[in-house]
Amino acid sequence: MNSNGKIISVIAIVVALGIGWFVGRSSAPISNESISNETAVEHSVKHLDSKYQCPMHPNIMKDKEGSCPICGMTLELVEQEKPKGKKEKKILYWVAPMDPNYRRDKPGKSPMGMDLEPVYSDGDEGDNSDEKGPVVKISPAVENNLGVRTAKVESGKLWRKIDTVGYIDEDESKVSHIHLRVDGWIERLAIDTEGDRVKKGQRLFDLYSPKLVNAMEEYL
Numbered sequence: 001m002n003s004n005g006k007i008i009s010v011i012a013i014v015v016a017l018g019i020g021w022f023v024g025r026s027s028a029p030i031s032n033e034s035i036s037n038e039t040a041v042e043h044s045v046k047h048l049d050s051k052y053q054c055p056m057h058p059n060i061m062k063d064k065e066g067s068c069p070i071c072g073m074t075l076e077l078v079e080q081e082k083p084k085g086k087k088e089k090k091i092l093y094w095v096a097p098m099d100p101n102y103r104r105d106k107p108g109k110s111p112m113g114m115d116l117e118p119v120y121s122d123g124d125e126g127d128n129s130d131e132k133g134p135v136v137k138i139s140p141a142v143e144n145n146l147g148v149r150t151a152k153v154e155s156g157k158l159w160r161k162i163d164t165v166g167y168i169d170e171d172e173s174k175v176s177h178i179h180l181r182v183d184g185w186i187e188r189l190a191i192d193t194e195g196d197r198v199k200k201g202q203r204l205f206d207l208y209s210p211k212l213v214n215a216m217e218e219y220l
Helices: 002-026 040-046 140-146 210-219
Strands: 051-053 076-078 091-095 117-120 185-189 205-208
Antiparallel strands (some): 185 205
C-alpha cells in the first residue's frame, strides 16, 4: 500500500506540473512583434498570384516567365488589380422615399410616416453604389500591336470616300428638239460638233427646200 501510494503521489505531482506549465504558456502576454499591423487589403495583395501573358495572344497565360508557344514572343507580367477597400460616403441630406422634394439634414420621418433615406455625395443612394462591372485592362504593348488610337470626340459630319463609276447625261428639261416641216436638205452647218453651246437666235444651218422656194416665189 505504501509503494502504491507513493506512485500515485508522484503521478499527481507530474500531472499538476504539466497543467501549470500549459496554463502559464497560454496566458503569457503576446509580444508586439508577433502582431501584424497590415490591413486585410494589404494582406490580400501579398497573396496575389503573378501572371505572365503573351502580347499577341492574350489567351496564353502562365504562372512564370517564358515564351509564347504560338509566336515565340516573351511573356509579359500582367499587373494584378489591387482590391480596394470600401470607401466611406458622405451623407448630403435625407429625403422622403415617396417625395424627393422633402429633404432634411438629419434622419426622421416623412409626412407619410416613412423613414427618410440618405443621399450620398456621389449621387448614389444605399449601399449598392460600390457594385461595378468587371474592369478590362490592356497593356500598352498590346495596344501598340493592335494599332489602337484615341482622339478627342468632336461634333461634325462623317465623311466616307467612295470610288465608283458615273455617267453624265443631258438634262431632259433643258433639251429642245427642232423639226423641219418641209422637204429639203441641209446645205451648210454653222454648228457641227455635238455638245457645243449655242445662243438664242444663233444660226445653226442653211436649209434648201424646193417646195419652200416655189411657195416663196408664188407668194411674191
